[in-house]
Each structure stands twice: as C-alpha cells, then as structure tokens.
Amino acid sequence: MIIANFGTGGKFAEKTHTIDPPLSIGEHHEPHSTFVVYDVRPCTLWPVDKLLINSSQPQQNRRLSTTRIPLMPEGMPQDYSPDAAPALWQACLDELSQELPEQQFNTWIKPLVAQINEAQDKLTLFVANRFKMDWIRAQYAQKLAQILEQLQGQAVQIELALTPRETPVRTARPAHTPLSPSSPEGLDMPEEPPSQAFRSRLNPALTFDTLVEGSANRMARAAAMHVAGSPGHLYNPLFIYGGVGLGKTHLMHAIGNKLLADRPEAKVLYIHAEQFVSDVVKAYQRKTFDEFKHHYHSLDLLLIDDVQFFANKDRTQEEFFNAFEALLAKKSHIVMTSDTYPKGLTDIHERLVSRFDSGLTVAIEPPELEMRVAILINKAISEGSGMPEEVAFFVAKNVRSNVRELEGALRKILAYSRFNQKEISIQLARDALRDLLSIQNRQISVENIQKTVADYYKIKVADMYSKKRPASIARPRQIAMYLAKELTQKSLPEIGELFGGRDHTTVLHAVRKIAGERQQLTELNQQLHVLEQTLKG
DSSP states (O other): OEEEEEOGGGOEEEEEEEOOTTOOOOOOOSTTOEEEEEOSSOOOEEEEEEEEOOTTOGGGOEEEEEEEEEOOTTSSOTTOOTTOOOHHHHHHHHHHHHHSOHHHIIIIITTOEEEEOTTSSEEEEEESSHHHHHHHHHHTHHHHHHHHHHHHSSOOEEEEEEOOOSSOOOOOOOTTSOOOTTOGGGSOOOOOOOOOSOOOOOOTTOOSTTSOOOTTTHHHHHHHHHHHHSTTSSSSSEEEEOSTTSSHHHHHHHHHHHHHHHOTTOOEEEEEHHHHHHHHHHHHHHTOHHHHHHHHHTOSEEEEEOGGGGTTOHHHHHHHHHHHHHHHHTTOEEEEEESSOGGGOOSSOHHHHHHHTTSEEEEOOOOOHHHHHHHHHHHHHHTTOOOOHHHHHHHHHHOOSOHHHHHHHHHHHHHHHHHHTOOOOHHHHHHHTHHHHHHHHHHOOHHHHHHHHHHHTTOOGGGGTSOOOOHHHHHHHHHHHHHHHHHSOOOHHHHHHHTTSOOHHHHHHHHHHHHHHHHHOHHHHHHHHHHHHHHTO
16 A cells, blocks of 8 residues: 655655555645555545534634545445435435525535444445535534434544546556656546536426415416526526525426426526625636636526625626626526515615626415415325325414425424324324424514514614604504504504503504505515514524
8 A cells, every 4th residue: 555645735745555454544644745655456535524523612623634435346335325314314415405505504414424323333325426525514414423422422523535437547556666646647636527518407307397386475486487498588587585495496396397308409507696695606717717717607597596695896896797798699598586676676786786686586475374274284295195185284384384294294294104104184283393382482472573673774663663654663563563463462452552552443443454464565565574584584
C-alpha cells in the first residue's frame, strides 16, 4: 500500500512509504495537508468529511479530518444497501421535512443516501458532488447532529461522502514512478460526475394530478395548466406568489412535467434562486460566462423558485435580466415564485420588478378547511394508509397555516399509528400532535395577537382597547378581532371584553367584515397570512 502526502499549494510533498496491511486510512492532522491512501489493486476512491458533532456544545464542534478511503472493488461496502434506509435516518428525515422549507428539503436533504453502522453511532451520508457536500456541511450539519442525538439519545458521528463513481479509477502508479502536478494520471482524484446532456431537476411526483385543487389555488392552477399546454404565448412570465408551504413549488414542477410529457425534447430547467446565484458566482470565478449564458439562454422553459433571494445581488440580477430578455425574445417561457408580489420585493432593480409584473401575477392563498381535509385524505392514500374523515377534520381545524405543516402532522399521525399498532382515531391524532397543539394553545392568546397586530401596523397596543375610531386604528383593531376569533377558542363576548369592553356584536361585525374582504383583497389576505405565520411561530 502506498501513502502520498500532499501539502499546500497542490505540490507533491516528499514521502512514499510501503505499509503492511491492514492499514487502510491515512490520518494526518496538520491543518493544510491530507493523506491520500492508495491500494495497489483497482478500487474506487471516495472523499469523506468526518464530523463529530456535540450538539450541546456547538462551539467545540469541528471538522476532524478529511480522508480518502479505498472501497472494495465492487464500489460499496458489503453491508450497504441503497434500498434499505436506516430507521434512524428515516426518523431524522421526518423531522427535517417539517422544519425546513420544501424546496430546501427536496434539494439538499432528500437525495442523501444513508448508511449506519451496527453500533448505531456513526452515520455516513452519500452526497452527489463536492459542491453539495460543502453546502450540507456548512448549512445543515449542526441541525442533523442535533436531531440525530435527540432521536438516538447519544452523539452520532456523521460522515459526508461522495457517492462512488460507477467506473473504477485507474490503479495508482508504482512507488518508483515519478509524479508531478502536471501529470494528472498520477493521482486519480474523484471528480464530480459529468453532467448529463440536460437535466431538468424536476420531481416527477409533483404533477397536476397530485395537486389538490381548491379556491385557494384555483386561479394559479388554471394559469399554470395554460402555460404547460401552450408555453411562450400568454402569461409570460407567470409570477406565482404566496406564503411558505402553500404549493408554489409543486405547481412549478407540475408545469415542467406536463410540458416534458407533451414535448420530451423540450429543454426545461427547474432551479432555486440560490442555485442561480451560485452558478453566477462560479461562472465569474472560472470565467465561463459564455457557457453560463448558453446554458440558460437556450432553455424552452425556465422555472425559478423564490426570486426574492436575488435581493442585494447586483451581478446576479444583471445576469438574470439578460437571461430573461433572451428567453422572451426566443418565445421561451419563464415561471417564477416569490413570497410576495412583484411590487413588494425589496432591493431588486426596478427594471427587473417591471418585467416580473409584465405577464400574469397570481396568488396562492392558505387552504380553506375543506381543501385541507382533502389534502390530508389524498396524502394519506398516497402513503398507503387511510384517514377517517372526522380525523381529517380534527387535524385540519388545528393545523391551518400551510400544506407543509399539514403533511408533517399527517406523517406524525401515521408513524404514531404504526409504532403503537393502533387504528387512526381522533384520540390517536390528539396524542400524536400533543406537542404541536400545546405549543399553539400556549403561544396564541388574544394579548399576543393584539401586540403582534399593533407592531405590524405601527400603532400602540393601548389603541386596541381605546375608543378611538380613525381608520388607521380601527382597521388594525378589526383585524386583531378577526384573528382572535380564528386562532383562539375565545367566545365573541370574551373577545369583546379584551378589546376594551366592546359588545359582542361589534366583534361579530369586525370578523365578518375582514373575512369577506380577505376573499376580495389580495393585499389584505397577504397581510393576514404574514400575521398568522408570525403568531404560529
């Protein structure tokens, strides 16, 4: 076995030693050098970033070492099974799916393949490429370690590893063969696999058929179906906005999947705004803007999620403006999503905002009760289980904010039912969601609503109880009354008493007025959604 030690600057540093088996890993603890271990027989190499996370003392967390480990000639350890996800990792996925935005979870966490050792104290996560490995280590390692420790009851060592390539690397040169930085054959460093001719990055499970339709998303769904059936014509660009977890990303994937089903040769790309920013940075560093422009300007359909992340990124905004103009000129279609309507975006160039607003802008609202029930029942069926209607109504009444929270609640109920081998019932749902229900009951009070609404509309909390009636005060007061009725169990007289001793008919008038206007005024609905999300934490 041959060990080559590489120092800083990419230069080969001296030592070549022969080591007797069974040594298989070269450890080196100088800060800027790494041992690379070679076996004389052909094998696959994969880089591993070893992290030992102590979630109770995050300041002590550190990257211990980076090693390159030779695998078996078959490419994977003998006990590795890609079809058998460890139960610990599956439980961790369930937790993360509830805590992270859907696009982040689907982009970074869901594709990971896990392998756990027999002692259940070391988890190896296989990552597609170096970029994803670095991003996951920087953004999610601490969160992963905390959840794993909570689930396991002890610290779990996490390793991040590049997924082995299908073709084996060349055998390392014999010890007497000179190596130099100019001879890449001397060291077969694992590289990111070459990209396919074109990857759409679409999730095939997210289609129009799997999207539950209701009044909250009917207009957006109709516009999306029109775009998928006739891209490049009406509604270009299509700008979809709404709060988190309402189905914006699902609609975008549905558009792309429908177009590819009709026109398999079409160039369709789904991408998150953060990835576009990353691509601009890489093109700038590598001076590959010609390739960057060819990639984006040649698309037939560009689906870009969360464009609010372009804020304060001038070079990115300039490149997106150029791509936007090029795609419209060639009759390609652009679909974007954001958490607010175009005019509400901050720190985005005015010329971009005007382009965003030049096509069709549609909102996705929080789902109404019946739609939430339908989502729960359909999702339960897709999970291979059934949910009684009365249980679905119980969950829907208590989880109101967005679709993602609904799906998270459903997963908890299904898991609780399986683990305890009990039929799904209202009592079982109440037990499974007791933490969620207790948090909601503890946090949302009329006083909390009054303070949150007063802060949002920049008035004094005392104005909520006063007899003042100017519109700048009366309007927020009515909104607070509406939210108090929607989010608490207080009766109308009790709410009236907490608003300065007002009559219950005054409260009823405010609730009906705001509920009616919410259906008509997009801006009011957006404000109410923000307030609801804030109150629910």
